[in-house]
Amino acid sequence: MSDEPKNEDLKYDDAGEDGGSGLDLNKRIKALKEKLEQANKEKHEYLTGWQRAQADFINYKRRQENMMAEWIKISKEEIVADILPVLDALETKGKKEHDEGLASLEKQLFSILKRHGLEEIKALGEKFNPQFHEAIEQVESNKGEGIIVEELQKGYKLSGKIIRSSKVKVSK
DSSP states (O other): OOSSOOHHHHOOOSOOTTSSHHHHHHHHHHHHHHHHHHHHHHHHHHHHHHHHHHHHHHHHHHHHHHHHHHHHHHHHHHHHHHHHHHHHHHHHHHHHHOOHHHHHHHHHHHHHHHHTTEEEEOOTTSBOOTTTEEEEEEEOOSSOTTBEEEEEEOEEEETTEEEEOEEEEEEO
């Protein structure tokens, strides 16, 4: 069932009882058809505009979510970068004094950071890679050229991004 009138319903004779009123009726029908066509065009324009606005809103929402995720990632990076010196101090003290309390605290802190995406960069015995390692010194060694023989400071990645390169000694 369509709201639009059927063409066969709108046909009238040009000659009516009063001798010509059929012509006026056909003009009115033609004018109404034009109005209907115009209304349908406007309806289509409004519908298209609404759909475009809805798509724009969905895209805006998606961009906002991506920006929020990026902001959270950057915030985590900053927090982890601030905490790393504390982790280094705990690790150094724990090795020198063999204090179980500090060692436990170090493990606990590293466990927390690991849950938030922190990973240690492997260095000792690995082939030197400037993407992950920072060479502080080159030393003579029987390990072969370009092999890391000592790690001076651990390097870390957060969610795949390097926060700090490992500071290392490399064999000549």
